[in-house]
Amino acid sequence: AASSLWDELVVAASTGGSSGTVVSICVFTAVLCLCLVAGHLLEENKWVNESITALIIGCIVGALIFLLSKGRNSHILRFDEQLFFIYVLPPIIFNAGFQVKKKQFFHNFLTIMSFGVFGVFISVAIVSAGFYWLLPKVGFGKLDAVDYLALGVIFSSTDTVCTLQVISQDETPRLYSLVFGEGVVNDATSVVLFNAIKNMDITKIKSGAVLKVIGDFLYLFATSTILGATIGLFTAYVLKALYFGRHSTDREVALMALMAYLSYMLAELLSLSGILTVFFCGIVMSHYAWHNVTESSRITTRHIFATLSFIAETFIFLYVGMDALDMDKWKTTQASFKTSIGIFGVIISLILLGRAAFVFPLSILSNFMSGNSEKAPITFKHQFTFSGVTQDPVHATIITSTIVVVFFTTLVFGFLTRPMISAMLPQHRHREPAGGRSTGSNSPKDEFILPFLGDEDASGSGSGFVQAKRSISMMLERPIHTVHIYWRKFDDRFMRPIFGGPRSY
Amino acid sequence: AASSLWDELVVAASTGGSSGTVVSICVFTAVLCLCLVAGHLLEENKWVNESITALIIGCIVGALIFLLSKGRNSHILRFDEQLFFIYVLPPIIFNAGFQVKKKQFFHNFLTIMSFGVFGVFISVAIVSAGFYWLLPKVGFGKLDAVDYLALGVIFSSTDTVCTLQVISQDETPRLYSLVFGEGVVNDATSVVLFNAIKNMDITKIKSGAVLKVIGDFLYLFATSTILGATIGLFTAYVLKALYFGRHSTDREVALMALMAYLSYMLAELLSLSGILTVFFCGIVMSHYAWHNVTESSRITTRHIFATLSFIAETFIFLYVGMDALDMDKWKTTQASFKTSIGIFGVIISLILLGRAAFVFPLSILSNFMSGNSEKAPITFKHQFTFSGVTQDPVHATIITSTIVVVFFTTLVFGFLTRPMISAMLPQHRHREPAGGRSTGSNSPKDEFILPFLGDEDASGSGSGFVQAKRSISMMLERPIHTVHIYWRKFDDRFMRPIFGGPRSY
Known part of the structure; x- marks a missing residue:
């Protein structure tokens, strides 16, 4: 047998x-x-x-x-794109929104947006230009200008899935919310850029094109967010008004899961960013709807979404591992071994350069500094999108290189990230309670790293340089803080009585 | 927009x-x-x-x-059979096994087997013969002998999904375990019968054919059960030995769900009855594996499987409702309205007759009597199997008739079941504790119904007729009771220390 x-x-x-x-x-x-x-x-x-x-x-x-x-x-398993977008991605992103630390996320909102929007623009420009300049030099130069831009988008967007696996929300909450938040916003940017490039006639580029793309992004971001939040609020209201727990816990859980899924599919149907929508739907649901269900439903939803997300993530990595040995793709490649190595080197360097070019300046601008530039695995989304076309030898070369890059970034940076974080973190672990002076933060390097890796109160009052930076950062943070206070008041007075959740006073 | x-x-x-x-x-x-x-x-x-x-x-x-x-x-949504068998059915059946009251189920094991095996044989014979005799009389007679037998199998197997919705495990535990258990065993029987009929050359029927079918059934039943139990025990052992809860609750839940699913798919791969396998896997998991996980995993698994099953069930009924208006099928039918009504009447009568013919005699044989004969919706499994072939007008007629029958049985019997049960039950609600004499059980009808609807101890000591029946029933139940005692000892001494679960002493 x-x-x-x-x-x-x-x-x-x-x-x-x-x-x-x-x-x-x-x-x-x-x-x-x-x-x-x-x-x-x-x-x-x-x-x-x-x-x-x-x-x-x-x-x-x-x-x-x-x-x-x-x-x-x-x-x-013949992996079709649909399987990934329809079944695997939604639970991962929804769970991320459901479990994310909302205070941390919204506190860093401006930074996340600048990373996710302007950062991607900078990176796309650098990576595309780099490909245009370097690829012919390693013996590979058969692409259109549009293809270079597309490659730039692909290798500039980060992967939320892989990031979540490596960084711990509890150990480095700020790093987590920045890197992850950027990944989510990033998706919206790359959807907009991809569509813009697809419809772009490269010979007739107008000066208004970039502005139009930014406008498109803002529209897409706003509509996706509103759709997600609306569906989340609606679910919360229905759960509160009808009090499902009276009869059946399962109905509550089923309704939450189905409505979350509906938000993703509706966004896709309306050509919005499903990822953004389902992410904000997750945030709203955990803020309101979660408080309207029975105790056992709360435990169940926490775990059911985490489990689904966990299985989906493992599935993706497993699939990429199995897919790497797909002979059809490797055979279609006509590039020599030397060329392949060259392409691989070019891609890795450009990704690092592209990331560094926006993470460092933007970090300094908003008072954050990062080891983040070393953590940039390619988004699987686009890797899969690209996997569709294997008949063309040029495409095949790009795909095999992408697989190598995915492997390299996941394995090498994946290996390095945890030890790197723990190498920087432990000496600052035993700090005094909030406001206390943190010990040993004297070297300039530490001053850059600490505010990023620790909690907000970790970089308390340090040297003069640090204090100067803090006052700038306070100026930047004050509007956010003000918005936060007004939001809390509004939330307590109007939202929570309607949609559920405990009062904060 | x-x-x-x-x-x-x-x-x-x-x-x-x-x-x-x-x-x-x-x-x-x-x-x-x-x-x-x-x-x-x-x-x-x-x-x-x-x-x-x-x-x-x-x-x-x-x-x-x-x-x-x-x-x-x-x-x-173009419903393909695979979607149903691969994604929708497994969670429903696994959850049924996971939540079923094991003591009740195994106590009624012999009855369930006799219903599920011999009952189906009797029903198939009657329904097939009835079709052969009656269908030509209503103006529809274009089928082979094999087709009549196939129809007999289809209309003899009951549907576990619908049953679970209508009968409550808490109100009528015995009825639930009998009707549901029969539905599960039933599936194995119909798989065997279907395969036997498919390969049967009707012109050369040997006298050993029936014996061979029964032998096949026993083999299939044994292998499917062993496969399910083995995978369940293996999961329990791994969970206990590695103590997953130490690191992550989600991994426990994911492992249980994946192993359960694996049991179903493996059974399908080996041409066994996936339903039986996943059902017994559910029983074993709830008996052992469930005790090896953390408290929050226990709550989560209880609800996660129930929710999945709930969504899947609702999906099926919704789909059947939407499918009923599929014009392609109705157009292909060439039968007149009068013929359709005739066919419909024949099918309904034969189903009821077929059920009655085995439920009543077998019930009396094992001292159970039922209103169960009125509750026989067609299994959706076969309805969907049949839905595949819509080009043939004869098939189309059968399919449309089947849809009508499904609707009729679900709506009419679905409507009637709950009121019927509550009409028979309430007067016996306020009975004394175990062993007490139940009040008002004097009419012969009540004596038949009570032991079926109530708990085991409900029909205490009644009239002489009831006592005579009870002594016969005791004789039949004693071996089961003995087996149960030995099993408990074996379970406590060998199984639970290895696979987990609380000691009963």
Whole structure:
């Protein structure tokens, strides 16, 4: 029976028929379980995280299938883009919004927006120009100007999924909310830029084009946010008004999950940014709707969304690992090994340069400084978008390079991030309660890092330089603080009585 | 924007393209939410339940789409069989196993098996013969002998999904475990019968054929059960040995859900009964694995599976409602209105006759008597299996008739079941503690109904007739009781220390 099962698996892998679906689901589910167990066992190891484990296990399984099917095919589940956008991405982003520390997120809102909008513009410009200038030099130069811009967008957008795996919200709340928030806003920017570039006639660029793109972004951002918040508020109101918990806890949970999903799909239907919408829907739901359900529903929703998101994340990394050995793609590439290495080097350098070019200046501008520039894995979203077209050898080269880059960034930076954070953090752990003078923050390097890695009150009163920076930062933060106070009042007086949630006074 | 959205919806409905998927998911999600709210509001109404609500709302939405798309198409989400078997059915059955009252279920095991195996054989024989004899008389007689047998199987298997919606496990535990248990075992029987009939050469029937079918069934039943139990035990062991809760609650929940799903898919891969496998996997997991996880995981798993199952159930009824107005099927039918009514009448009568023919004798045999014969909605599984072939006018007639029958049984029997149960139950509600003499159980009818609807101890010591029946029933129940005692000892001494769970002494 075992050998016939293998035969069936092999046949399924090479044909991808109806019984193939069952086989692939079996293999994927089993390997997912394996990843869970491996991730659990490696939990205390600070060099390895779940995404790296999933990537490596995915590679091994891909190699096994490749050998068993005698080199015919390595990826067993034909991954179509829809599967990713319709089923895998929404729970991850919704959960992120649901669990994010709202105070921290909104406190850093301006910084996040500047990273997510202007930062991406800067990065796209640098990366596109770099590709245009450098790619022909490594023996690869068959692209249109539009393609260079598209590549610039792809390699400039960061990946929210991978980021969440590596950075801990509890240890470095500010870093988390900045990096993650930027990733979410980033998505909206890249949607707008991608559409703009797609419709752009490169020969007739007008000076107003950039302004139009920024205008489009602001419109998209506003409408997506409003849609998400509206659906979240509506759900909260219905849950409060009808008091579902009276009859059934399951109905509450089901309603929250379905409405969240609906917000994402509606946004996609209306050509808005589904990611932004479902993210804000998550924030609103955890702020209002969550308080209107029974105690067991609260526990369930916290875990149900986290679990779904967890499975979806592991699935993605696993898939990328298995997909890496897809021979069809590698065969279509006509580039030589030397060219490939060249392309790979160019991409990695340009990504780092592009990131550094906006993270450092913008950080200084808003008083934040980061080791963040080293953490820029490519968004899987675009990697998958690109994966669709494998017939063209030029595209194939780009795709294989992208896979290598994804691997490199995930593995190398993934390995480095945790030790780096813990190397910078521990000496400042034992600080006094809020307002106290933090010890050992004398070197300029520390002064840059501390406000970013620690809590807000960590960089208390330091040297004169730090104090000067703080007064600038206070000026920048005051409007946010004022907005926050008014919002709290408004929230307590009007929103919470209608939509639910505890009073803060 | 609204009108363009409608246009898009109409286009998507008629073409079913890529943007069609997004539209259909939006519509389905929104209507599912509507069903949830409607179900909540109608909760206290004893005549209507959630399945009926979903069916009716589905019909209305189907009609709306039909009108909006100007009669071109009414079903917006092309339902393929795989979607049902791969995503919708497993959570429903797993949850049933996870939440079922194990003691009650195993106590009635012999009865359930006799209903599920011999009962189905009897019913298939009667329904097939009835079709063979009656269908030509209402002007419809173009089928092979094999087709009659297939129809017999389809209309003899009951639907576990609908049953769970109507009967409450808390009010009538015995009825619930019998009807539901039969539905699960039933599935295995019908899988075996279907395969047997498919491969059967009707002209060369041997006398050993029936024995072979029974042997196949026992083999299938045993292997499916063992597979499910093994995977459940393995999960319990891993959870206990590695103590996942130490690091992450979500990993525990994810592992349980994934392993349960894996059991179903593995069974399907090995051509076993996925339903039986995942059902027993659910039983084992709730008996062992559930005790090895953290407190919040326990709450979460209870609700996560119930919620998934709930959404899946509502989805099915909604889909059937929307599917009922699919014009393609109705147009292909060539039967006249009179013939249709005739076929419908034949099917309903034969189902009732077939059920009565095995429920009553088998009930008497094992001392249970039931109003169950009136509760026999067609299994959706086979309705969907049949839905695949719409080009043939004969098939189309059968399908449309099946839809009518599904509607009729769900609506009429669904409406009647709850009032019927509560009409029989309340007078026996206020009975004394165990062993006490139940009041007012003097009519023979009550003596038949009581042991079925009440708890085991309800029919205490009644008239001589009842006592005679009880002594026979005791003789039948003693081996089960003995097995139960040995099992408890074995469970306490060997199983629970390894796989987890509280000691019973």
